[in-house]
Amino acid sequence: MGAVETAKLIGPRATTSLVSRASPLASTLQQLATLKQLPIPDFKAPLKPAGIDIFQINVGKLCNMTCRHCHVDAGPDRTEEMMSRETVDQCLAALDRTAAGVVDITGGAPELNPHFRYLVDQCVARGKHVMDRCNLTVLLTGPCRDLPGWFAERGVEVVCSLPHYRKRNTDLQRGDGTFEKSIEALTRLNAVGYGKSDPRLRLTLMHNPVGAFLAGDRASMEKEWKAGLKANHGVSFDALIALNNMPISRFLEWLEISGNLLAYMELLVNAYNPATVAGLMCRNMHIMRMAAPRIFATSTRRSFSPARSSPRATASAAPPALAAPAVARLPRACLGG
Numbered sequence: 092m093g094a095v096e097t098a099k100l101i102g103p104r105a106t107t108s109l110v111s112r113a114s115p116l117a118s119t120l121q122q123l124a125t126l127k128q129l130p131i132p133d134f135k136a137p138l139k140p141a142g143i144d145i146f147q148i149n150v151g152k153l154c155n156m157t158c159r160h161c162h163v164d165a166g167p168d169r170t171e172e173m174m175s176r177e178t179v180d181q182c183l184a185a186l187d188r189t190a191a192g193v194v195d196i197t198g199g200a201p202e203l204n205p206h207f208r209y210l211v212d213q214c215v216a217r218g219k220h221v222m223d224r225c226n227l228t229v230l231l232t233g234p235c236r237d238l239p240g241w242f243a244e245r246g247v248e249v250v251c252s253l254p255h256y257r258k259r260n261t262d263l264q265r266g267d268g269t270f271e272k273s274i275e276a277l278t279r280l281n282a283v284g285y286g287k288s289d290p291r292l293r294l295t296l297m298h299n300p301v302g303a304f305l306a307g308d309r310a311s312m313e314k315e316w317k318a319g320l321k322a323n324h325g326v327s328f329d330a331l332i333a334l335n336n337m338p339i340s341r342f343l344e345w346l347e348i349s350g351n352l353l354a355y356m357e358l359l360v361n362a363y364n365p366a367t368v369a370g371l372m373c374r375n376m377h378i379m380r381m382a383a384p385r386i387f388a389t390s391t392r393r394s395f396s397p398a399r400s401s402p403r404a405t406a407s408a409a410p411p412a413l414a415a416p417a418v419a420r421l422p423r424a425c426l427g428g
């Protein structure tokens with residue numbers, strides 16, 4: 092890592108949730124207002140929807156960590172936003188109205204939701220490919236220690252966030268000791284067969300930059316990470332995803348505090364690559380998440396709310412299929428990178 096990148100690491104350290112600090116940026120509207128006041132041109136070209144291939148369910152904001160860059164302001168204090176069993180069942184009913192073959196379960200740390208295993212089992216029973224968005228360290232917490240083997244029995248794909256394959260970069264963003272715990276979790280996943288090119292036991296790592304810059308070339312990073320993690324820690328994985336940080340929530344807070352906000356937004360705009368739109372996340376995804384007292388869907392023209400549906404209507408009539416996403420109004424930064 093160069094001196095410039097190292098200097099940028101001074102700010103984004105593990106923190107506490109915006110909600111717990113009663114920060115104005117805990118409000119989505121305040122985040123939008125903050126971005127709107129920047130002298131950055133808006134993208135006029137609308138994104139066109141694709142079909143619904145992936146059904147993503149966010150089961151809550153509870154997490155065992157409080158990473159500085161967190162886009163959903165998750166943390167140990169976020170116990171209120173927890174998807175109930177009733178809502179999980181409503182999500183499953185909604186899933187049955189789509190042809191999506193993949194269910195992508197996220198949070199917070201989704202494994203901490205008490206209905207997580209029920210949800211996974213229900214999706215597997217429906218023949219869906221299930222992806223768990225895992226922060227790795229949660230696999231060392233009491234109720235989750237058996238999850239590697241439990242996942243393997245069901246063929247769940249584990250997509251694990253790990254900011255960097257080096258300790259310093261990971262611990263700066265996620266807190267001291269995170270890297271060692273992550274390596275321990277990866278070792279346990281490897282021990283039950285994950286990360287060894289078995290298509291049924293796929294282990295994907297996800298990198299995001301630790302600072303106000305964009306991710307490097309994914310393919311060359313994947314090579315470097317595979318070699319580094321194998322040589323230094325004896326662990327293996329199947330594929331690397333490289334994500335850029337969204338200028339929202341806690342990462343937006345850090346960008347503001349560190350004086351990097353405008354430069355980062357300009358970086359995103361200048362790096363816009365139209366060729367990435369075809370593979371852009373969310374164009375082929377139906378997203379369901381908690382927004383008490385009801386769940387709601389994004390990425391669709393027609394919002395769907397099972398909580399508001401009449402149980403009789405749901406049970407007696409063939410429900411309409413969920414619409415494919417309409418013009419997705421994603422934050423401008425989604426277009427970058």
Ligand code: SF4
Binds near residue numbers: 157161162166200226
């Ligand atoms: S592990 Fe993920 S969900 Fe939890 S605080 Fe970190 S970024 Fe947020």
